[in-house]
Amino acid sequence: MSSFDPKIIAFCCDQSGYPAADMAGTLKLKLPRNIEIVRVPCAGRIETIYLLKALEKGADGVLVFACYEENCQFLRGNLRAKARLAYAHRMLEGIGLEKERVEICHLATNSGVKFVETLRRKSEQLKKMGPNPAKES
């Protein structure tokens, strides 16, 4: 069994991802070990640079937990996040990194189970990919 524990930065929208993480805690669901949650007021607050810096500074993968489309309290924040992810994907392709390292997941306040399942799936996917070769050493 691999000893590699992928580090995942999970940006969580305050209206969906963060309450979902909270619910996962209430349900005592087990998260993969190496997760760092970053609470943001809206997924639209996440700039492209945050995604790249996370990878540069040591993450193996980045997940953005945002509200379902057409369900953003700030109307277009989740769509903005999605567009910024697409831009980051283009950059990652230019750099030669797998774009799958950065992903968006749409969920709702009560999606504690989905939150954990997504993180587990991501962690398994990153284990197969191996450590991020572009992180600072």
Place this chain on the structure above:
Amino acid sequence: MIKAEQKPIDEILKYLNPYNKILLSGCGACVTVCHAGGEKEVELLASGLRMARQKIGKKIEVLEVTPARQCEPEFALELSETIEKVEAVLSISCGVGVQTLVRHFPKIPIFPGVNTSFLGETITHGVWEERCQACGNCILEKTGGICPISRCAKQLLNGPCGGSSKGKCEIKKEADCAWQLIYDRLKTLNQLYKLEEIIPAKRWGVESRDSGLRRIVREDLKV
């Protein structure tokens, strides 16, 4: 303002290949407005370059700076001390800014990080469109303020071609026909009579780029 787009990062990486310490210089003017070369884009590209080089085991140190206007000597010269510390400069200002650095720092390689695209207007956030080709002899007064040089694919001066259809251009179907726009605008202004005036062919070889490098000299401003 000048509009630009960042070059593909793999193209930039190719010409930075021999260097291990560079200065990445943005510009606080036009390219900041079109999100191609401002402070944020400097930070983003620097991060991308560092990761790309880390990935192949050939680290690169990237110093970051964004002078207020790289095309003005006063601001370009602010980089003097920093430039001495690096092996090359990647400039993501427009082509003018790149050449200002080249003029003032002749001993260091300076590379462009953006493609300077056109003089344009912000249509909406994230969308820019060409509005001027700096032809050197503005005729907007005759055309209701709409430029047929930059907005008509054929640069026609006296009405549309036969390809204008339902207000759209035959060359770029998504673009409005400039002459349809001119007609509609002059009609709104009750100035359709202006269309009766024949606009003579432009003197491309005298006023425009075809005569070679253009220069403006104002003796009253010289110091």
